[in-house]
Amino acid sequence: MLDKKIKLGLLGVGHLGKIHLKCLQNTDFEVVGVYDPDLTAQTFVKENYGIQIFESADELIDAVDALDIVSTTITHYELAIKAINQGKHAFIEKPICTTIEEARTLVKATRDQNVKVQIGHVERYNPAIVSLKDRKVQPKFIEGHRLTTFNTRGNDVSVMLDLMIHDLDLVLQLVDSEVIDVQANGVCVVNDTPDICNARITFKNGCVANLTASRISMKQMRKLRMFQGNEYISLDFLNKETQIVKLEPVSDEEASNHMTIETSTGKKIINIETPDIVENNAIVDELTDFHNAIRKNITVSVPVEAGLKALELAYLIEEKIKE
Numbered sequence: 001m002l003d004k005k006i007k008l009g010l011l012g013v014g015h016l017g018k019i020h021l022k023c024l025q026n027t028d029f030e031v032v033g034v035y036d037p038d039l040t041a042q043t044f045v046k047e048n049y050g051i052q053i054f055e056s057a058d059e060l061i062d063a064v065d066a067l068d069i070v071s072t073t074i075t076h077y078e079l080a081i082k083a084i085n086q087g088k089h090a091f092i093e094k095p096i097c098t099t100i101e102e103a104r105t106l107v108k109a110t111r112d113q114n115v116k117v118q119i120g121h122v123e124r125y126n127p128a129i130v131s132l133k134d135r136k137v138q139p140k141f142i143e144g145h146r147l148t149t150f151n152t153r154g155n156d157v158s159v160m161l162d163l164m165i166h167d168l169d170l171v172l173q174l175v176d177s178e179v180i181d182v183q184a185n186g187v188c189v190v191n192d193t194p195d196i197c198n199a200r201i202t203f204k205n206g207c208v209a210n211l212t213a214s215r216i217s218m219k220q221m222r223k224l225r226m227f228q229g230n231e232y233i234s235l236d237f238l239n240k241e242t243q244i245v246k247l248e249p250v251s252d253e254e255a256s257n258h259m260t261i262e263t264s265t266g267k268k269i270i271n272i273e274t275p276d277i278v279e280n281n282a283i284v285d286e287l288t289d290f291h292n293a294i295r296k297n298i299t300v301s302v303p304v305e306a307g308l309k310a311l312e313l314a315y316l317i318e319e320k321i322k323e
Helices: 015-024 039-048 057-063 073-085 100-113 159-174 282-296 304-322
Strands: 007-011 030-035 066-069 089-093 117-120 141-147 179-187 196-203 208-214 221-228 231-236 241-249 260-263 266-273
Touching (some): 007 057, 015 030, 015 039, 015 282, 030 057, 057 073, 066 282, 089 282, 141 159, 159 196, 159 208, 159 221
Parallel strands (some): 007 030, 066 089, 089 117
Antiparallel strands (some): 179 196, 221 231
């Protein structure tokens, strides 16, 4: 693999697939071709990229070293298991697939075949969360809002799998503890599956995450707020901004030069910090990480196990809504 380009095929050229195809041009992959049965998608590829359009997914899988699976969620498992069982590496857009059983099978197949499989939880690459990479984060309470206006895309799954799963993945990454309780409410407004959901997730270490997701809102919002000892962290994924408000102790002499507040542990000052934000293309970055994992034979940044954990929590929330 080290002496040649990594040949990659794209499965699915819908809205997100088109974005991936454009982003792949800024990676070191050799994009061999695409497969999408939709004639409009095929025309788009012909007119804009001039790369091969394969007649079947099987033919594309046979022709490449790795797959970028950006088809509809219900097709993820069928395409991914074919690729993995043939020893092909795979990038699978979130959610990993539609059922927990399918996800567990993909985890086992990935280990058995010893291939690189990365899940497209792209918010891990958002500059807001990346700005915290060198900071110790131990949240005691998390509040998240992920709201979007109505769109026909993504409605083949519930709002938990479509939107909330981004925050579920982030929270599971940020809180290194076992989930011990979940409470949830959800409402179907436009679709047969919930369009708005609120979930309260309690972890063994005492942290509580209160998450809301809606795909029928009047405005866009993607925010995560975290509270920990003497610190409040606000992440705005939409505007790519981070703000940290800290309570810091001061001596009596220093206190005379600052506005202070009295706390149970003495006088403290409020310090507001805005970490440097490094602009990036999150999709290019995650695909580049996938490429590097294959090339250097290192662990992928978002493994199948992470995709499974987020899916399991999403379905637990769905069960609580049904109850």
